[in-house]
Amino acid sequence: MARAFAGGDPVAPVATGRTFCGPVAPGNQASGGSTRPSASWVSCHRLLVAVTAAALAGCGADSPEPPSWDDRPQRIVSLDYCADQYVLKFAERDRILAVSPDAGREFSYMRDHAAGLPTVRPVAEDVIVLKPDLVVRAYGGGPQAAVMFQRAGVPVHNVPWAEDIEAVTEVILETARALGSADQGQAVAADMQARLAALPSPPERVEALYMTPAGVTSGPGSLVHEIMVAAGLDNFQTRPGWRPIPLERLAYERPDLIVPAFFDNLTNHPHAWSPMRHPVARSQLQARETIPIQGAWTACGAWFLMDAVEALAAGASR
Numbered sequence: 001m002a003r004a005f006a007g008g009d010p011v012a013p014v015a016t017g018r019t020f021c022g023p024v025a026p027g028n029q030a031s032g033g034s035t036r037p038s039a040s041w042v043s044c045h046r047l048l049v050a051v052t053a054a055a056l057a058g059c060g061a062d063s064p065e066p067p068s069w070d071d072r073p074q075r076i077v078s079l080d081y082c083a084d085q086y087v088l089k090f091a092e093r094d095r096i097l098a099v100s101p102d103a104g105r106e107f108s109y110m111r112d113h114a115a116g117l118p119t120v121r122p123v124a125e126d127v128i129v130l131k132p133d134l135v136v137r138a139y140g141g142g143p144q145a146a147v148m149f150q151r152a153g154v155p156v157h158n159v160p161w162a163e164d165i166e167a168v169t170e171v172i173l174e175t176a177r178a179l180g181s182a183d184q185g186q187a188v189a190a191d192m193q194a195r196l197a198a199l200p201s202p203p204e205r206v207e208a209l210y211m212t213p214a215g216v217t218s219g220p221g222s223l224v225h226e227i228m229v230a231a232g233l234d235n236f237q238t239r240p241g242w243r244p245i246p247l248e249r250l251a252y253e254r255p256d257l258i259v260p261a262f263f264d265n266l267t268n269h270p271h272a273w274s275p276m277r278h279p280v281a282r283s284q285l286q287a288r289e290t291i292p293i294q295g296a297w298t299a300c301g302a303w304f305l306m307d308a309v310e311a312l313a314a315g316a317s318r
Contacts, residue, residue: 171301
């Protein structure tokens with residue numbers, strides 16, 4: 001999701017006599033190398049220029065615009081497609097400055113809501129020049145992004161990574177509150193709980209294997225595993241985390257059904273070789289009952305995972 005996107009950002013390094021962009025002299029003169037600035041120095045220099053320009057823009061002769069009656073964030077930018085989902089759900093369009101380039105892709109659940117909105121690359125200078133009053137990100141911009149934006153005076157909300165449904169509920173409440181839509185977040189979380197309570201119970205335990213075009217499956221400790229368990233399924237993959245499809249085990253064991261995901265789009269490079277091209281894996285798709293789920297349902301941890309849970313529960317109860 002997704003990405004996925006673990007926890008908080010690392011603490012910024014302590015100053016060591018170098019500038020924010022590295023050595024004062026951009027070239028490698030000490031070693032006799034070229035005095036031409038490195039690519040990383042140029043990129044960082046551009047960032048400092050953008051930060052300075054943004055700061056100076058607030059010192060111009062023009063009078064500042066009067067504050068809005070609405071104290072919620074009014075100039076929101078999201079940096080990746082997981083952040084996009086929350087921004088598109090919990091912020092009105094006129095409060096969204098830009099979303100990520102992936103907001104309209106097939107693996108983005110809220111892609112229809114992204115139509116017509118500006119997009120921005122998760123590059124600091126591109127974002128700062130927009131003068132956002134809130135940047136929302138899960139992983140966009142890299143591990144130091146939050147530190148860089150905060151140094152530039154731009155508030156940042158980091159969408160936490162969640163590994164179970166309860167944690168997803170907390171992420172919904174926290175992020176909706178950050179976007180100024182706490183009541184809507186509570187309503188979405190309550191709807192999730194109601195949908196969970198209404199799930200049918202399968203007549204018997206069913207063992208299922210999650211499969212993607214890239215030949216990857218998921219075991220305990222992942223959100224996909226929690227989705228399967230919530231639907232009343234036993235996960236055929238017992239090893240924790242994300243792993244290749246267990247071809248050796250599939251040669252002599254058979255799950256009751258297959259859960260294919262992301263086969264509805266081309267995001268996993270279907271023309272490249274993967275374990276899914278092995279005859280053992282292909283035979284599972286042909287010989288086993290399948291309950292397909294859309295990749296967008298599981299690409300990020302959010303309320304729409306309930307679409308996957310309900311589809312799996314209904315399929316297992318047939």
